[in-house]
Amino acid sequence: MTTENIYGNLQGLKPNQLKQLQKLYHQRIRSDRLTTTELAERIAAISTDLKQPVCVYLNRRGQVIRVGVGTPRQTQIPPLELPRYGAERLSGIRCLATSLKSDAPSEACLTAMARQRLDALVMFSLTGGGVMRKGGGASGFIKDTYLAHLLPISENDTYWEVSSPQDLEDLAEQDFLDLVDSLEAEFSREFIAQDVSSQEDKVLLVGLMTAKMTEQKFQDSLQELALLVDSAGGKILATIEQKRSNPHPQTLVGAGKVEEIALQVQTLGANLVAFDRELSPAQVRNLELQFGVRVVDRTEVILDIFAQRAQSGAGKLQVELAQLEYMLPRLTGRGQAMSRLGGGIGTRGPGETKLETERRAIKKRITRLQQEVNQLQNHRSRLRQQRQQQEIPSVAIVGYTNAGKSTLINALTNAEVYAADKLFATLDPTTRRLTITDKNTSESRTILLTDTVGFIHELPPQLVDSFRATLEEVTEADAMLHVVDLSHPTWESQINSVKAILADMPLAPNIELIVFNKIDKADSEHLETAKNNYPQALFISAEKRLGLETLRSRLVNF
Structure with missing residues (x-):
């Protein structure tokens, strides 16, 4: 039995329980339905048996594409694995989740829904009991059912709507595709109303104020970043600030702020996050995995402006040299998977990976550009x-x-x-x-x-x-x-x-x-x-x- 397609907390699960979770992948429902009573009760029965929440993700064809043990936040699909969609679209995925408590979806669950831009989140609150049917069915496990979905951004920043408790049979009869079509029509109208050019980056600014900075210096630096982004041709959607005594080594900002930024990325339709300080390659990689969009620091924004402004051959030459010198140490941020020079079995022998080839090519190009810059210096020296x-x-x-x-x-x-x-x-x-x-x-x-x-x-x-x-x-x-x-x-x-x-x-x-x-x-x-x-x-x-x-x-x- 393989468990590679079951996500979340699998510790302590029995083989039979894993098998029941695996069988959920064989389920398929009508494309125009949120769920069926049979599928809902099956998920609820498994969750009750495990004494843990269970999440099942379906696409718009009614196929199960992901099964996880845990809450929607613990089992969410990584941003880079989600389908590509724009600010006027939803991801085409819905989540059926169980809750061991008789509560509506928590803010953490709703935030996970927004981060994944799910079509809908259906939450089954469980009674803690029920009767298993022959063949794996169940009866009487679900107490209340809640339906949550995203909303276009309003003036009071309401990101989602959660229904009052519903009867499972009534929910199963709702027209799911009609709900999705109406939501995406609203998102599309809002997107057009914003009049955002598809050519310009839609940017979230992030500023970190540490103990060594004064409030005035922090605000001045953040305002300058906004001017830099504007000069680079980006449209600023929002600015997010955090105060910490020291930067977080993995993500610069704290875990809660990462969640907040990821939520804003999805709800505002940003495709770029700009930080007001230099990021390490590891920090860029970690943040892009969390946000699912490009992450740049202040230096990279300045380099981009220089690349746009350079007109003469000399200017372009120097900009390219600056960009390559910035890029070279950041190649290692792609991870050990691209390198075969770590030593040990399977790493020795002829050949080199794409990473080493790329690094070598960049070093050669830098050497050549430095020679050309030296020639440029000599030429200008003669003119002087x-x-x-x-x-x-x-x-x-x-x-x-x-x-x-x-x-x-x-x-x-x-x-x-x-x-x-x-x-x-x-x-x-x-x-x-x-x-x-x-x-x-x-x-x-x-x-x-x-x-x-x-x-x-x-x-x-x-x-x-x-x-x-x-x-x-x-x-x-x-x-x-x-x-x-x-x-x-x-x-x-x-x-x-x-x-x-x-x-x-x-x-x-x-x-x-x-x-x-x-x-x-x-x-x-x-x-x-x-x-x-x-x-x-x-x-x-x-x-x-x-x-x-x-x-x-x-x-x-x-």
Whole structure:
């Protein structure tokens, strides 16, 4: 007797009991019925004999596809094994479950129903007694019957509906397909009303606040993740937060929060979960098994934005290098099943697995890309030397992403550098000549302005390494123009983040001019604070062209 198709808690079960569970797979009912009285009583009899709950899962053809010992939560189908369905569809599976108590389905059972997006959950509460019939039938085991099903999301966040106790015979006569069709019609109407493009990711954001973080820093980081996801083209459906003293080593957040996120994934129709901190390969694997959808961390979102924004060959080259360096250590997250290098019987001999082949190919590609980046560095170094021989001073425009650097260089030089109200709108460095007339001497002076890639809090190390050719434009400049978005609520934190990244760069210019941008949108209190704390700074609006003459005058004296 094999028990591989019986799921849940099988400890202590007798061979005859396992055989009775196995026989349930031979049951089939009419496709338009939730259940039959015979099947319900058979399940109830087995559950009473085992003194444990039993769950039987059926498809829409009325075939039993899964039998488990335990509650719907303990026997639920893993997300990755469920049929593929959209937010406007149900999974095509229903569950017939027993309860040893005379209660309606618990919240844990209903949550399991929602996580699997079941067509329906039928709960039989048992009396604890009954009479077995000859041939395996039973009579008198079921006291009450409950029917639960999902609902389209309403304003009060009611995910499901549970009926009052019903008579088994009445339930068995209900038209199951009519119920499913009406439910899916409602889901479809809601899905269309949301007007969500099938091309964009529907995202749940997850933030974890640990004991080392302040509330303000946590909220700022979570808000920045939302901007990153929006810049990447995702639609944010909801944000979920948790406070823990330390991250959970297996899933980052606690088990209860994993359940909550999984429920939201199913009820909101999300196809991506984004976490506001770096995840280990094992954590990504564990979470994807729980959610049944893709899981990404903050670094991966940034890498995706960079991949979308890169226009030049150099930019694409550096993005690919960053992505491969991020991916390489995460290949091991696929598990030991893909590796034959662990040692022992059956692991020795010629050949290599797909994992080792893939790792080797990626390492070769990384080596080649690093060589090309080095060539790119040498090329840009020659260009800088040519500029230096002409004795033309250069100024690197640096700052937090979306501070208005590209808009500023456009306003000063009448260039057409791409600028947009998005994080990392431009990646490739752009150098433009700016000719300024000194009002005191009436002499013209030319300087070179270089627009650099935007910085961000905790810039991923892969990006710092891969974009070293771009960042060298900063280290080789004669001076820096540090642009700050004064309208951003965390502008002071952004200044510190930029300074921290610059501090890690060798030979960064000592001459720095801080320019507070977007003063037309800034809060008056922030404006006053900035003037007091940075008396040498300039205050402009690149978009409105306010304060640019003063800036040009300061640049003449650089």
